[in-house]
Amino acid sequence: MATSTVENYLKHILLLSEGGEELVPMGALAEALAVVPGTVTTMVKSLADSGHVEHRPRQGVRLSAEGRRVALNVLRKHRLVETFLVNVLKMDWATVHAEAEQLEHAISDEVLDRLDALLGHPTTDPHGDPIPSRQGKIDSQVYATLATCVVEKGLRVVRITEQSAEFLQFADLNGLQPGASLRVTERNLAAGLVSVKKTTGRPLILSLAAAGKILVQPAR
Amino acid sequence: MATSTVENYLKHILLLSEGGEELVPMGALAEALAVVPGTVTTMVKSLADSGHVEHRPRQGVRLSAEGRRVALNVLRKHRLVETFLVNVLKMDWATVHAEAEQLEHAISDEVLDRLDALLGHPTTDPHGDPIPSRQGKIDSQVYATLATCVVEKGLRVVRITEQSAEFLQFADLNGLQPGASLRVTERNLAAGLVSVKKTTGRPLILSLAAAGKILVQPAR
């Protein structure tokens, strides 16, 4: 069995590689895992030995098929647990990430399946992040963000790509949850600001950085 | 924070000490934890350094007040998780122990409280084992067993003190769940056998060893 350290390395490689194909630089991985780069080199070599990744020295890491399988399973656990914590235990959107970070390594596939059924086989978690299927399929649709979308068209929030409690708290407070309807009224690249009008509530101004974390699609 | 290894040591010391007061022999602890005795000596010394236990060399270990607090919290997590797995996820009585063994170290106090509320603040888990309260109170009532109770009186099963899947499976199959009504029709110490008659279902013969694991109280 993979230890939770191994599971974490694989999960973060997956997350950093847009689906598991690209080479992830060692430095980026070290940053994501909050360890020094030397540690990553050591661990990645052992991950390569166990067949979970391919290591290109001085270039980066890539998941093997097996590594991808494990990583997707961990991600599935993470996101289903988050969904459970929010939908069933009514926990706060913003805090469930840290909880799930622990539980994802402790939950068995059996419990996972039952949780999945209890929740009605959701396809996204409370932040709109896609939940990999049991078979390891994951929605990889590319969405526009509030920083890149067309102006003055009706939009629907599909996902918030940021897991820090502060940002999620802020988003929640301002009605930026998946499903929310809104439109961008103005975008000023020079000032780095985006103005947003929600169907309900007062207008909102976001930095481009913040706007880039809100994924949207055209309202149907 | 206590690592899960530390939590496990403390939990097993609690379990082996009838409430945390008696000295637990090192060998018994090694056996319970499935490690060699030398490992227990090493770990217990470090547990003593951190103030979780008192170590009496060549005699055994005892929990400190702080160690007891941690141990009761872990036990509470274990038993609430088991209750959740059975009552909500409808998992099998016999298999939840192993699952809870993992989850008890991954679940936060916050999640624990919400789980407790969701389950309606249960006082026992599905096996009848008492769940410590948030404040660390635990029911320590002493019950008779099918091996020691009076014969030919109406009884009610309150608890099965055995967590192996095989035994629980057997108990379940034979209607020996907490709450079941029955009486002992005969006890033959020489042969080591106990005959039991349930209100419903056919008579049952148990070994004294098995009977000793079924705790009962007079039917009201």
Added chain:
DNA sequence: AGATTTATTTTGACTATTCAAAATAGGTCG
């Protein structure tokens, strides 16, 4: 008491994971 059995402790070694700091390989830029 002396010998023996049994439980516990000690010693030395190993695995997994990490860090700090020095060494090195690839670029890049003037």
Added chain:
DNA sequence: CGACCTATTTTGAATAGTCAAAATAAATCT
């Protein structure tokens, strides 16, 4: 081209937890 910068790797050391096997203490049994 050669100096320089940056990312990566190496090296040496630390911590947590474990085992195997030898040493020791305590208890028991003639």
